[in-house]
Amino acid sequence: MLLLLILFPLAVALLALLLPWYQARSWLLPVSGGLHLCIAGISVAGSDYTSSPWIGLDALSSLVLIVTSLLYAGCAFYAVGYLNLRRDRGNETIVPCLLVFLSAMTLAISARHLGLLWMAVETTTLASAPLIYYNRNRLSIEATWKYLLLCSVGIALALLGILFIAYAALVGGDMPISLQLDTLLDNAAQLSRPWLHAGFVFLLVGFGTKMGLAPLHSWKPDAYGEAPGMVGALLAGGLTSVAFLAILRAVQLMTAAGDGAMARQALLGMGLLSLLLAAIFMVRQPDIKRLLAYSSVEHMGILAIGVGIGGLATFGAMLHLVNNALTKGCLFLSAGNIQRAYDSKRLSRVHGALATLPISGGVFLAGFLAITGSPPFGLFMSEFTILRGIFGNGQFWIGLLMILLLAMVFIGMGATVLTATQGEPVKLESAYKDSFLLVISPLIFLLMVLLLGVYLPEPLQRALREAAALLEVQP
C-alpha cells in the first residue's frame, strides 16, 4: 500500500511528460492529489504499523503523512486554476516536478532507514528547485541558486551526521552496524556517545537548514518570496514538516540512548533564536510573501521549542504542526491570488485588498489572525498548550520570553497585513478575478483550522498523543 503511494505519483509524472494537452496535464495534479489523500487515509486508518525494514508508518509519520497529503491535495486543486492564469509560462515542467516532489516527500515520511531518508530529502530539494524557478526572472534565479546550494550543502552535512551514527554503532561494538531505525533504537544504549552526539549535531544542522531554523534560514525568504504561491504553501507546510520529522528521528534516537535532555536543549536554543530573528525581521516588512516566509521561520521555532520542552508541550507541538501546515496553505494561496491581482507583492502597490478582492483578501486577513494565534483558531489552542507545558515545567522566563516575542510578531505582521488589506478598493490593471478553483482550497484550509480550534476530534487527539509518546523517554 505504502509502496503504491510512493510509486504512483512517479508514474503520473511520466504520463504528464507525454500528454500533449495543457488542461489534461493540469488536471493530473488534483487527480493524483485526491488519490494520494485517499490511499494515505486508508493506510493510516489501517494503522497496523507493520513495516518492512525500509518503509513503514508509525504514529509520527502517519501524522505528517496525512497533513502533507491533505495540504498537497488542496494545493493541487488550486494549481489547476493557477496554471490557467499562467498559460504564458506553461506547465510542461512544473506538473512533473510537483508529482516527483510528492513522491519524494512520501518516501521521506515513510522511510525507516536513515540512508533512505537522506536520499528522499535530497530528492525533494532537487525536485523543488525547478518549482522555485517557475517565474524565470533574475530574482527567481537568485532564489533558486541560494536554495539549491545552501540546502544541498546542509543536507551533505546531514549525511555526515548519519555516517557518524553508523560509526557510533561500529565503535560501540556489540550491535549490528546498520542505519535501520528500529535496529538503531533497539540498540541505542550501545552506541558510542561522542559519535552519537556529533551525529545528532550534524543531523540537526543539516535537516535544520532544510526546515529553516535560525540561523540556517537565510534561503527561506528568498525562495518563498520568489516561488509561486502554491509552491510556497507546499514548501512552508509540507516540506518543513518532513524535515522536522527527520530531526525528530534524531531526537528519538538520542532519547532512546538516554541523552534526550541534550537534544532538547539544542532544539530549545535554536527554537528561541528562530522566534527572535523572525520577530525582528517581520517588523516593517514591505513584502507580503517574505513576511510569510519569516512567519514560517517563527513557527518552525515554536515547533522546536515545543519538542525542546517536552511533556505537554510536545503534544502541543504535534498539534501545532497540523495547524501550521494548514494555515500556511491558506495564507500562501491567498497571498498568491493577491499577487496575481495586483501584479506585485510589495506594500507600495498592494493596498485595499479586502475591498478589491473580498474573498482572497478576507481569507488572507483571517489567515493572519489564525497564524498569529488569535482565538478561536487552532493555533491559539496549540500555542496555548505549548505555553502551558512551559509554565507547567517551571521554566517561567522562557515562557515569558515566548509570549513577548509572539506579541512582537503579532504587531509586526499585523502592520504589514493590515496595510495590504485595509483601505479603498483599487482599480486593478490585471484581468484577475477570484474564481472557484482559486479560492476553495484556502477557504477549506481556513475552515479546518477554525474547526481544530473549536473542537479536537477524539481520533486526532489519540493520534497526537501517540505521536508525542514516541518522543518521550521509554520506560
Add this chain to the structure above:
Amino acid sequence: MMELINPLLLAVILINFYTLGSARLVACIRVVAIQGALLALLPLLSHGMTFHAMLLAAEAFCFKGVVIPWLLLRAIRRVRIRREMEPIVGFVPTLILGVLTTVGAFLFADLLPLAPEHHDGMFVPTALATMFSGFLLLITRRKAITQILGYLMLENGIFIFAVLLSAAMPVMVEAGILLDLLVGVFVMGIVVNQISREFSTINTERLTALKE
C-alpha cells in the same frame, strides 16, 4: 593491496591543494574528476573484490569520475569562461588556509575516539581535510562553477568516510545517494547556464537583489 591506500589518500590531499591554488577552471574540473576516480578505487582496496565493493566502485567511477565532470565541462564551454578571476580571498591565502586545515585535520583525528582498526590509517584525517577544502572553495570563490566544485569536494570527503562504513549502507541506498549527487550537479549546471544568460556572467556576487 592495503599498502596502496595511503599513497592514494595522499594523492587526494594533493589534489585538494591544487584545486585551492589554481585559477584555471578546466584544470580544476579535471583534477576533481581524477580525485573522484581515485576515490572509486578506495572500496576495492579496503574491502577486496566483493560484489558490494565492486558495484560501489563502478558507480563512483562513472558518476564522480566521468559523468559529473563531463556535465561541468560542457557547462563552462557554453558560458565560455576559463579562469576564476578575482576570488574573494586570494589563491595563496586559501592555499595556506588549506594546508593549515589539513594539518589541523591530522592532529584532530588523533584525538577522536576512533575504532582501534582505524587509528593508524589516513582515512579519517583525509576525509576531514577534503571536506574542509570543499568548504573553503565554497566560501572563497565567486564563480558558480567553482562553488559546485567545492560542493563536489565536500561530497568526496564524505565518501571517504562512508567507505569505512560500507556495512551500514546497503547497495541500493549508496546508488541512490550517488544518483542524487549526479542529478544535483545536473540541476546546478542548468541554473548556472540560466545565470549566465540573464546576467552575462556566472559571478554569484551579482545575485544580491534579494535582501532585507
